[in-house]
Amino acid sequence: MQSTAFIVFYSAASSCPEPVGLRRTLAAAGHEVIEETAFTGAGRSGARWEVAGTVRQLRALVNPLDAQLARSEDPAVRGTAIAVVPAELVRAKKLLLVMDVDSTLIKQEVIELLAAHAGREAEVAAVTESAMRGELDFAASLHARVATLAGLDAAVIDAVRARLELSDGAAELIAAFKAAGHHVAVVSGGFAQILDPLAAELGLDFARANDLVIAEGKLTGAVNGTVVDRAFKEVMLRTWAKELGISMEHTIAAGDGANDLDMVGAAGLGVAFNAKPLLRDAADARIDLPRLDIIANLVGI
Template sequence: MADSPSLTHTLVLVAARDATSLTPVDIRAARDLVRGAAPITLSEGEAVEIACPAPETWDNPDIGALRAVFAGRGLDVLVTPGHNRRKRLLVADMDSTIVNCETLDDIAAHTGIGAQIAEITRRSMNGEIEFEAALRERVALLRGLSTDLLERAWRDVRLNPGALELVRTMRAAGARTALVSGGFTFFTSRVAALCGFDENHANTLLAQGDTLTGTVGLPILGPDAKLAHLERLVKEGGLDMDDAMATGDGANDLAMLRVAGAGIAFHAKPTVRREIASQVNHTTLRTLLFAQGYRAAEFVTA
């Protein structure tokens, strides 16, 4: 009789707590599909992990097919190597990842040109328009408007569920955390302070007095700069890329998602979901902690 495959990977199954909960049937189905070991509960009714063989040894080695089995239940499925799961570096996008909105769109929503700018944002985040050109085009439409719009937009910003837990838990475990955004420093500095990020980087909206000039400071922080910050932080920390987790939702996040040891697409645009295998589509940022093997009892919220 042939030896059973070694359990080199871990499947993590997570339920959207506000809509459903994990059942024994869900857990048994996941275990059977990957020929896994006994499940370990990470959060009762919310998350389990199951040691399993490498995906290429499964009867159907397709993470997309596995994900589809549970999609109708509001469950997310991630499969990670079983070693080095707890990452020592987090690099996160801000808009539609750590916060629940696109902040530039929110600025525009107070001006009557919100729909026009939101459409450019949509096309840029889906990779249909080059990021830098799209940013310049959108910012130009703000020329002559009051800087008070920034404060008004800030009042609409909300952290996504799990953002505080993700950043504070990883920091408490000794990880470095960085917020790296194609948005603006006006927002990243405040979001970083709320969550406890070690550092933040973004673009600068230029103003003359209390009036926006319709221009952005140089150099523009786009996909290449996000990747460069990831590479810098890995080097400064004496780490390997396998020690890093990156998360984001748009095409301008792809460069860093491709190379990070754990690159996770978070409620991402279609072009990102087509390329990045590790995805959170139904649940919250808590899932990025479960993917690292943290139990809910270990989460830090304050």
Template sequence: MRYVLTLVAARSSTSLTPAMIRRVGEAVRGDPFISLNDGEAADIPCADPPDSIAIQQALENAPVDWIVTKARGRRKGLLVADMDSTIVSSETLDELAAFAGVKAEIEAITQRSMNGEIDFAEALRARVSMLRGLNLDALEKTWKQTRLTPGAMELVATMRAHNALTALVSGGFTFFTAKVAALVGFDQHHANVLLDDGTALTGEVGEPILDRDAKKHTLVRLAEERGLKPHATLAVGDGANDLAMLRVAGLGVAFHAKPIVAREVKARVDHGNLRALLFAQGYPASAFAKQ
């Protein structure tokens, strides 16, 4: 079989039953399914690319994600991940803005930027300018309330255990990516730099700004340095500034994505957590590594 359809249930709200899997398998004319974790994930081998409408109808609106991959080369040698609303559950800049009393204003700009309505670099400069004079201790306070997305630790640990290079590449800031990378175990992190005068933020960001093109170029560069073809790479993100890297990756996954990303990226995780990216590579839960 040339293709694999992976089903992943959001366990907080449903269970992936054998009857549900068989119904989908019949709809796409697939082979008998292979369980990756009972009640959570399964692979259905397929001779041809399965029809998305048939899959959706067979799932009957259950909160189950599905991703189609080619059977060969499923396990990737490079992971490039966005940080905000992907590896961590919040937008760190928006949360930092709360300490400056401008959260609502900055959140509005963030939403427009993530939806692709305004240029990312322009939006970043505008938001950072509103933080001028904010005491540096607000960065540490923001970090203390930042939470990882479920599955982040397993995703990175498992891929590293299988010799993949892992990189956190964010339009956010190095203050946070350094801490997330150290906590989760990423090999590298790349992000923008908030400028300060030693006591408070200056309202400026270091140039050049790491934007959507820089994310894509980082993925391409890391793959080349690793001697990997594009099909051997995995990227995950949620916003418009992730689109370029999601398109160039062998497997680009839109994670609880903004509408513009969800419309343009075939592989999506709309219901579950980051464990879905391991299942999509054919890893059974029994093979997941812990950091």
């Protein structure tokens, strides 16, 4: 049986132009385009091609073209991307999507919102940025940032929760996956006190984050238990997939920073969402537009 994979390309344009040289490059290497399907959505348009060939073969051809698009300074192609998606993901009856939370599921960084109440937002934001670029050990940086919250009234948790904004397309993405019978989970280096109510509201299957220590109605500046770092995020991806009886080939992981590297690398499809360079270079697909529901377009939902 002939191996096939899907090549997906999209842009912010209302009518997505076919990437220059893509069809010619495929034909020159002997890869036939079997079927073409166009798609549109809020803030983007694109197409999904089923192409004869293996994922490895097609990525060897497509990734250099995608890298050129990523480096382009032409505003007409800004945000345009090409990705190769395994056929088994597009055809799977049951998928598991696991997402990071801060700057992925939501637009903000929760630790910075909390730190603002302590007058330490700029200091904490600088540490967060460095950690997401992979320049600092995440666990050590988390402990240092949480320490700045010591003494805050626990009521700030409700105040911060009220300020959360879902990323554009996040609700639509979750609804589409759930309607198709798939599973959605989130794993965060943030805090369970913020995340758990949001996860319940969105109807997510699983959620895991760090646990802030609260004593006598005040934040102590510490967290309970194991820190949710990059290694722990991969552990949760694998744990949830096993619990659901889903193979790792049928998982998708999306994030924006170095703390997401391990789960993005382990998933059947790893997605970098408006990500730091370290993750963008490692991911199977990149989204450089503000719409999180492009993930649904990638896998044909």
